Amino acid sequence: MRIPDDFLHYLSAHEDCSERLLFRAKDISAEELDVSIDAEAKRIRKMVRQVQTEVHRMEAFVRLRPLGPCVLYGYLKPRHRIGEIICDFFARRNPQTIVVLGNGHESWISFNYGGEILRKRGAKMAETLEQLKSSFNCSEEGRDVKDIWQAYYDSQYSPCHKSAKSSHKRMPRRDQKAAGLRMVQNKSIVTLDDF
């Protein structure tokens, strides 16, 4: 996988990225970064890859639930500062729907309005959702498709191919936790308060 041209965007989202490192990275091109054996360049490359990996996994693993007819929300507690990237991704995927992602500390809101993404940072997820609930005056949380998914997912398992190792490798616990998958799996009913 090549280093993307906008790698600074990913680097700045890394939890350990300092101003100094970002400043130094500005002088390096993506091509150089791809092949360099300099210790700092290698570190930057590794950090970019870590953020890219988490972005990819969160885009895959975060599950959304409807809140009334205009809102989709989901749990997200990433290690790196990628909340906005992920929220924008889901807003683009679901045009004209407000997408809210977050956890007990912070939340991100994105809305794709005719191709333009409108954003807002919020406090606790539960608070943001309460605000939206009162704006829309909706009390109903909407249908969850978890049961449909579970019945379908179980049907895809073929015992003769069982390989727990490769399954764990592709769905690391840490990423499942960040996307709230384990919380959803372990509780039969997840309420707004769980966020």
Place this chain on the structure above:
Amino acid sequence: MPMVTLEKIARLAQESRFDSLGPAVDVDPEKLSSLGEGTRYDVCASTHSPRNPNLPGICHSFSHDGRCVSLFKTLYTNYCSHQCNYCTNAANCSRRTATFSYTPQELVGITLSMYRANYIEGLFLSSGSGRNEDHIMERMLETARMLRQKHEFQGYIHLKVLPGASRSHIQEAMELADRVSINLEAASASHMSEMSSTKNYESDILQRQRYIRDLATSENLPAGQTTQLVVGASNECDEEIFKRVLYEYKEIGVRRVYYSAFSPQDGTPFQNNVPQPKWREVRLYQMDWLFRVYHLHPQEIWHAFDENGLLPNADPKMTIARELVDLPRRPEHCTLSRAAHGSRHRAQKRQENNCSQKETGHLPKG
């Protein structure tokens, strides 16, 4: 970066009045699971589609066997009039389960709601032949049509072409889907006659594949056509499979061939046949990659087969390299460099073909 108030976002969303709930979904879990089981052995390794804008492949979940579950992979109906000796849905299976069938509306509802919730990237729709193959194909197309046209569904759609599908149905499927496929199942017509008494290899399968090849344009079917083989159901050897695979890549132009090791199912005429080991599937995939991705010449790949025409349970790349080193006309450094320059060569080829990383990211490890 536009930052706005929550009230403004809420007001705009209310004005656009989009229903994030989608159509109501109420499905019998038994039906979901029976029709889902019907596609358990169908492989979909990637949901990448090189359309404009490009659709990246995302694996949303993995089953306990480590395989990606990123499409809602299901049968339209599990009622089938074909008599395939390996299949539990076949008319000659003595332990057929209850028959179920979806309606296009149900499939659309399930697909949309799971897509919105980010469980899946799209729909993979296959089917038994029902009482009338043409009718089932029409219903499958109606499902895809509703998704694309009525609900402006942007996700991935893979449609299976039923053996008896008409040319006009195939054309419509190609316009609606990202990828279509028709399963070869057997390596040759004689093996097919052992496996099924009702399917004609030439007219039901190869001819339909040629229709797809001939109808393909730069606009339709961005992810091309693929096919799948059941490995070891009729005692065919790997060499026969390789010959067929070469034909598929060169003459039909399939993007990928998938292999599925045969496992005997209770109640089918093949229930007492020997199950094929998983590694056979893995070795075939490795052979496939040597040809398709590493561009080894078929004559080099022939070295990988043993005297019975089978691939041994060893890395075919190493077997080929050892064989070629012994050849007097070929200096050693040639072979070694070829065996070793894998990833760089692959990256170059990938760039040349403008082929996606996702599409080529599933090399079975051996």
